[in-house]
Amino acid sequence: MIQDPFKPAARVAGQRQDVWSIVNEAAQASPVQPIVNMGQGFFGYNPPEFVLDAARDALSKVECNQYSPTKGRPRLKKAIADAYSPFFGRTIDPEKEVTITTGANEGMLSAFMGFLEQGDEVIVFEPFFDQYISNIEMPGGKVVYVPLHPPKDGATKTTSAGEWSLDLKALESAITDRTRMIVLNSPHNPIGKVFSKDELQAIGDLCVKHNIIILSDEVYDRLYYVPFTRMATLSPEVAKLTLTVGSGGKNFYATGWRVGWLIGPEHLIKYVSAAHTRICYSSVSPLQEATAVAFEQADAHGFWDESKKEMKAKVDRFTEVFRELDLPYSDPEGGYFVLVNLAKVKLPEDYDFPPHVASRPRDFKLCWFCIKELGVAAIPPTEFFTDKNAHIVEDWLRFAVCKDDEVLDRAKERLRGLKNYIQ
Structure with a gap:
């Protein structure tokens, strides 16, 4: 039998329609226009002027328009090492402990x-950033899921995102002799949880006990509203196992720049660098240079404190509407996502959902309804759970607040329309 040369690989074939295309499809067809997009986590405004100036200047330099070293431009590696060494409580070696990647995801x-x-097995906490799964499976890894659980009263009153809890016994029972890595995300997308020092220490102790690499996704590390602990700072033993992931796009409001990095001990970083070299060789040169300058100048502009203050204000501004409607939400401790519980919203029984939405959990129906009837796009968080555990969040929606205030106000005005469906 002749094999079909156009048959796709299993890793990309047979996947059900993804949440992003479902939301975009609904948005395009909605009778309420323009759609207020509170779905994807891209910023609705530009980076500050000093960051844009750095990008403009980099484009004028010959060397910034050519290949960068595969491990990253020396200026950016040094800027990251200088910026993070005070947090890590030691001097980070920019040449041996930092590698630059094409966004945090490629990293x-x-x-x-x-x-x-x-x-090889990788433990991932649910809900998860969806890219983790394909990234693990492409090299042949197996994902082992351990769910985070919402507060018991999260459906009836507003609670802190920090109250989402991890069952440590369930985590330890998920570890086998094939477990190679654990993925941790703090501040967490989509929950907004900042893992406490005690929680991180318990996870770190298990990893030290079983010799498991920790991939600590800290891309929202500059947006925290409670004390924030970095996994790699817990102990020398934990540090030896930890790769810390960062993102220039998240830090400087430029998600399209695709500048990321990993910080970790040389015995781990060198293999990340080796793989990165084979995946894309090197990353965008002028935007690496601009990110370096942004780090160098951020403190002088008071950028870090201001960005945190502004984002927390956006969270508070947006969630006013849910306090008005008496809809409970998970108050984020970090990042720019808000999970809102819509169990009180009763959808019309005869509402006509398309089959690919009708077959999905209730949050997809809530999402579709809000887009079509109110003109507000959000993301259904069951997309970030396995089917087995999707019930945990089927009454919730995720909203991204990293938008201009006028957009937040427009979304709030439209969401007031939910009062007609609240019981």
Whole structure:
């Protein structure tokens, strides 16, 4: 039998329609226009002027328009080492402990490619950033899921995102002799939880006990509203196992720049760098240079404190409407996502959902309804859970507040329309 040359690989074939295309499809067809997009986590405004100036200046330099070293431009590696050394409580070696990647996502793919063999297991907490899963499976890894659980009264009153809890016994029972890595995300997308020092220490102790690499996704590390602990700072033993992931796009409001990095001990970073070299060789030169300048100048502009203050104000501004409607939400401790519980919203029984939405959990129906009837797009968080555990969040929606205040106000005005459906 002749094999079909156009048959796609299993890793990309047979996947059900993804949440992003469903939301975009609904938005385009909605009778309420223009759509207020509170779905995807991209910023609705530009980076500050000093960051844009750095990008403009970099484009005028010959060397910034050519290949960068595969491990990253020396200026950016040094800027990251200088910026993070005070947080880590030691001097980070920019040449041996930092590698630059094409966004945090490619950096994580490089970490998985650098360490996973066929059948190796990676523990991921639910809900998860959806890219983790394909990134683990492409090199042959197997994902092992451990869910986070919402507060018991999260459906009836507003609670802190920090109250979402991890069952440590369930985590330890998920560890086998094939467990190679654990993925941690703090501040967490989509929950907004900042893992406490005690929680991180318990996770770190398990990883030290079983010799498991920790991939600590800290891309929202400059947006925290409660004390924030970095996994790699817990102890020398934990640090030896930890790769810390960062994102220039998240830090400087420029998600399209695709500048990320990993910080970690040389015995781990060198294999991430080796995989990155084979995946994309090197990352965008002028935007690496601009990110370096942004780090160098951020403190002088008071940028870090201001960005945190502004984002917390956006969270508070947006969630006013849910306090008005008496809809409980998970008050984020970090990042720019808000999970809102819509169990009180009763959808019309005869509402005509298309089959690909009708077959999905209730949050997809809530999402579709809000887009079509109110003109507000959000993201259904069951997309970030396995089917087995999707019930945990089927009454919730995720909203991204990293938008201009006028957009937040427009969304609030439209969401007041939910009062007609609240019981």
